[in-house]
Amino acid sequence: MKISLINAGKRFNRDWIFRKITQEFISGAAYAITGPNGSGKSTLLQVIGGAMMMSEGNVQYEVGTQKTEVHVDQAFKYISIAAPYLELIEEMTLHEFLQFHKQFKPFLPHYDIPEIINAIGLQAAAQKQIRFYSSGMKQRVKLAQAIFSDVPCVLLDEPCTNLDAAGIALYHKLINDHCNDRLVIVSSNDEQEYSFCKEKISIADFKKS
Numbered sequence: 001m002k003i004s005l006i007n008a009g010k011r012f013n014r015d016w017i018f019r020k021i022t023q024e025f026i027s028g029a030a031y032a033i034t035g036p037n038g039s040g041k042s043t044l045l046q047v048i049g050g051a052m053m054m055s056e057g058n059v060q061y062e063v064g065t066q067k068t069e070v071h072v073d074q075a076f077k078y079i080s081i082a083a084p085y086l087e088l089i090e091e092m093t094l095h096e097f098l099q100f101h102k103q104f105k106p107f108l109p110h111y112d113i114p115e116i117i118n119a120i121g122l123q124a125a126a127q128k129q130i131r132f133y134s135s136g137m138k139q140r141v142k143l144a145q146a147i148f149s150d151v152p153c154v155l156l157d158e159p160c161t162n163l164d165a166a167g168i169a170l171y172h173k174l175i176n177d178h179c180n181d182r183l184v185i186v187s188s189n190d191e192q193e194y195s196f197c198k199e200k201i202s203i204a205d206f207k208k209s
């Protein structure tokens with residue numbers, strides 16, 4: 001998959017959050033979007049994913065070996081996202097939640113729901129409602145939902161939020177095991193969340209209007 005931003009800019013009211021970002025994001029590479037709190041990392045990630053309209057510029061999506069162009073309205077089919085502002089369905093058990101999610105986005109081939117639950121170490125809590133999960137357990141579920149979705153592009157916003165040392169190790173294992181051939185974009189100001197990303201985009205470089 002390839003996502004191309006061409007002179008992308010976003011403003012809220014009169015405030016430009018970023019301007020004139022021209023950047024290609026290509027499968028097989030991992031990219032970090034870095035910058036201080038409130039600088040616009042989450043905003044840029046949502047613009048890249050097609051979840052938020054930009055104020056100026058363009059975004060293009062190409063998928064598959066044929067490089068088929070995909071309209072921004074359909075980009076969500078090829079992209080998964082884990083982010084602090086995206087809520088889980090708390091009334092469901094983990095098993096029910098993954099079953100529900102699977103109806104809209106299939107999981108990676110060869111992975112059934114019990115295997116996914118095992119992979120994130122939540123077997124003992126699989127039949128418990130998510131509302132009773134700790135914040136770190138919920139974060140593991142968000143990561144699983146994004147990383148095990150069978151899509152070519154994975155967007156991760158502050159992926160280690162609420163994770164302990166074991167959770168952070170799990171995050172790196174999931175990236176290592178499942179993301180090498182995909183397009184991964186991490187929005188973060190924490191080095192341990194994006195240490196594997198060779199490409200870095202600093203929002204501060206795109207603040208000038």
Ligand SMILES: Nc1ncnc2c1ncn2[C@@H]1O[C@H](COP(=O)(O)OP(=O)(O)OP(=O)(O)O)[C@@H](O)[C@H]1O
Nearest residue numbers: 012013017035036037038039040041042043044189
């Ligand atoms: N819907 C909105 N309406 C108006 N302003 C917004 C909106 N969403 C974000 N902003 C503003 O845009 C700026 C960038 O926010 P954003 O959440 O993208 O930053 P961030 O770099 O991800 O921050 P953090 O590191 O704290 O998560 C902030 O000043 C924020 O207040």
